[in-house]
Amino acid sequence: MYFSAIIANLRFQDVLDIIFLTVVAYYLYTWxxxxxxxxxxxxxxxxxxxxxVARFWGLFLTTWVFQVFWQVLxxxxxxxxxxxxxxxxxxxxxxxxxxxxKITSLEEWIPDFTRAVFTLADQRIGALVIIERGDLVGExxxxxxxxxxxxxxxxxMSIFHKESxxxxxxxxxxxxxxxxxxxxxxxxxxxxxxKKWGTRHRAALGLSERCDACVVVVSExxxxxxxxxxxxxxxxxNSQKLSEFLLEMVVPLxxxxxxxxxxxxxxxxxxxxxxxxxLALVSILWLLLxxxxxxxxNLEVPVELKNCPxxxxxxxxxxxxxxxxxxxxxxxxxxxGPEDVNVSVDLSNAHVxxxxxxxxxxxxxxxxxxxxxxxxxPPQLAFEFKKxx
Numbered sequence: 001m002y003f004s005a006i007i008a009n010l011r012f013q014d015v016l017d018i019i020f021l022t023v024v025a026y027y028l029y030t031w032x033x034x035x036x037x038x039x040x041x042x043x044x045x046x047x048x049x050x051x052x053v054a055r056f057w058g059l060f061l062t063t064w065v066f067q068v069f070w071q072v073l074x075x076x077x078x079x080x081x082x083x084x085x086x087x088x089x090x091x092x093x094x095x096x097x098x099x100x101x102k103i104t105s106l107e108e109w110i111p112d113f114t115r116a117v118f119t120l121a122d123q124r125i126g127a128l129v130i131i132e133r134g135d136l137v138g139e140x141x142x143x144x145x146x147x148x149x150x151x152x153x154x155x156x157m158s159i160f161h162k163e164s165x166x167x168x169x170x171x172x173x174x175x176x177x178x179x180x181x182x183x184x185x186x187x188x189x190x191x192x193x194x195k196k197w198g199t200r201h202r203a204a205l206g207l208s209e210r211c212d213a214c215v216v217v218v219s220e221x222x223x224x225x226x227x228x229x230x231x232x233x234x235x236x237x238n239s240q241k242l243s244e245f246l247l248e249m250v251v252p253l254x255x256x257x258x259x260x261x262x263x264x265x266x267x268x269x270x271x272x273x274x275x276x277x278x279l280a281l282v283s284i285l286w287l288l289l290x291x292x293x294x295x296x297x298n299l300e301v302p303v304e305l306k307n308c309p310x311x312x313x314x315x316x317x318x319x320x321x322x323x324x325x326x327x328x329x330x331x332x333x334x335x336x337g338p339e340d341v342n343v344s345v346d347l348s349n350a351h352v353x354x355x356x357x358x359x360x361x362x363x364x365x366x367x368x369x370x371x372x373x374x375x376x377x378p379p380q381l382a383f384e385f386k387k388x389x
Contacts, residue, residue, distance in 0.1 A: 006290050009334045018279070019288050025278040030271075031209075040320070042080065044073075045281075052288050109151055109176045110246050114239040116153035117216055117225055120160060127160040128170040128200045128221030130183070133250060135211035137172065144169070144183035151178050154161065160218075170203070170215070186210065190231065197233075204228035213247050216242070291331030296374070299324050301341045303359075303381065307348040315348075315384040323358055325375035332368050340367045352387055356380050 030158070032038040054062040080228070083342040113129075120127050129151075130137060145166060149155050153174050159181055160167045169182035188206035204215035215228040225236045227245055236242045303320040322343055326333060342365040345357050358380045361373050 003188060003287055006287065006330060006334050009295075012386055014286075014290070018282055019280045021286070022275070022279045024273055025282055029274060040077070048285075049130045052285070055292075056288065109173075110243050110250075111239075112153065113151045113173075114246070116151070116156040116241040117219060119153055120156060120218045121223045121225050124220055124223045125157070125160050125162070125218065126200060127156065127216070127218035128165075128204060129156075129216040130170050130172045130185075130207065131214050131216070131246065131250065132172060132174045133212045133214065135213060137207065137211055137213050140210050141170070141172070141180075141183040141185055143178040143249045144172070147178055147181050149178045151176075181354065185215075188231075193262075201226065201233060202226075205233055206232065206255070208232070222346065291329060294327065294328045295333040296325055297332035297333045299326060299334055299336065299338050299341060301338045301343050304342065304344040305347055307346050308346050309348070309350055311386050311388055312352065312385045314348055315386050316382075317381070317383070318353075320345075320381050320383075323377045323380070324373055325377075326366070326371050327374045328368065328371035332370050334364075336368070336371065341365070347383075350383065350385050352385050354382060354384050356382055 028041060032041060039083060051066040133156050156179060158164060159171060166182045169184055172180040172183055185203035186206040187202045188209060194201060200217050204217045205228050207213060207215055209231040217226045217228065225242065227234050235254050264365055300323050303322055305314065324341065326336060359376050364373050
C-alpha cells in the first residue's frame with residue numbers, strides 16, 4: 001500500500017498542513033457544537049468521505065455528480081448559514097486584538113451591582129446585563145443608547161423599571177462602568193433550549209456563544225437570576241455567589257501570566273479527547289487525499305552502458321550515476337525507487353579518448369506512464385575510452 005510510502009516521505013509542509021487543519025477542525029467543533037450548523041457540518045463530512053472513497057475507487061459517475069453537487073452546495077451553505085459563517089470570520093479577525101482593555105475599581109462596583117440584581121429579582125423586574133471581558137461585544141449587539149454611570153442599585157432600578165423607555169434591551173458594563181443601555185443581542189441557535197426560557201435567556205445565551213462576555217439575566221416571571229457564559233446558562237441563588245462568579249471571570253484579566261511550560265501543559269490537557277479526535281480525523285483525510293497531490297522525488301539512478309565497441313573499454317566513469325527529478329501523483333511518485341527507472345546510454349559511436357554523451361528524456365524508461373522526468377543532473381556525461389589490451 002502506498003500509505004506507508006507517503007508517511008515515509010512526510011515533509012515539514014505536510015506536518016504543518018495537518019496541524020493547521022486540526023486546529024481549524026477543533027475550533028469549528030467547539031464553536032458549532034449543539035447548533036443546527038453543527039449537524040450540517042457532520043453531514044458535509046459524511047458526504048466528503050463518500051466523495052473521497054468514490055474518487056479513490058475510480059467511480060466516474062459518482063465523482064462527477066458530487067463535483068456538480070459541491071458547486072450548488074457552496075451557494076446554499078452561504079445562504080442558509082450566513083450568520084454562523086459571519087460568526088467564524090469575526091472570531092478569526094486579527095483586528096479584534098487591537099482593542100484596549102481597562103478594568104478598574106472591581107471591588108467597588110461588583111458587590112453593589114450584585115445586590116442591585118437581586119433587588120430587581122425580589123421585585124420581579126426583568127433585566128439583562130452584559131459584562132464585557134476580553135472580546136469586544138460591539139460587533140454582536142445592535143442599536144443601544146450610550147450612557148455613562150456606575151452600575152448601582154439606583155441606576156439599574158431606573159433603567160429596567162417597566163415604565164422606563166430604556167427597559168427593553170440589555171445594559172452593557174465595560175470597565176466597571178455602564179457604557180450602553182437598550183442593546184439588542186443575537187438569539188441562541190442552540191437546540192435543546194428549555195421552552196420555559198424567554199427572549200432574555202435566549203439572547204444572553206446567544207451572546208455568550210459568540211464571545212467571552214458573561215450575561216446576567218433576571219427573570220420577570222419567576223424572579224430568578226441566571227448567568228450565561230461560554231454558551232452555558234447557570235442558576236445563581238444569591239448575591240454572594242454572583243459576586244464570586246464575576247470576580248472569578250473579570251479579575252483574571254490582570255492575573256500573573258503563566259509560564260510557557262504551564263501554557264503548553266494546559267494546551268495539551270484541556271479537552272484532549274476532542275483535540276486527539278480532530279487530529280485523527282484530519283490525518284486520515286489527509287492520507288486519503290495526499291495520493292492525488294502533485295509530488296516531486298529525486299532519485300540517484302545508475303546509468304546502463306550499451307553497445308560499447310568490442311575493441312574499446314571505458315576508463316571513467318566506470319559506474320556512472322545521474323540524479324533524476326520525477327514528478328507525478330504522490331501515490332505514484334512516493335513509491336518510485338531507482339530499480340523502477342532505467343537510464344541507458346548508447347556507446348556505439350565511442351572512440352579512443354574523451355567524448356560527451358547527452359542524457360535525454362527518451363533514454364529514460366519509467367514503469368508508470370503517469371510520471372514524467374522534469375530534470376536530469378548532470379545533463380551529459382564525459383567518458384574516457386581506451387583500446388583493450
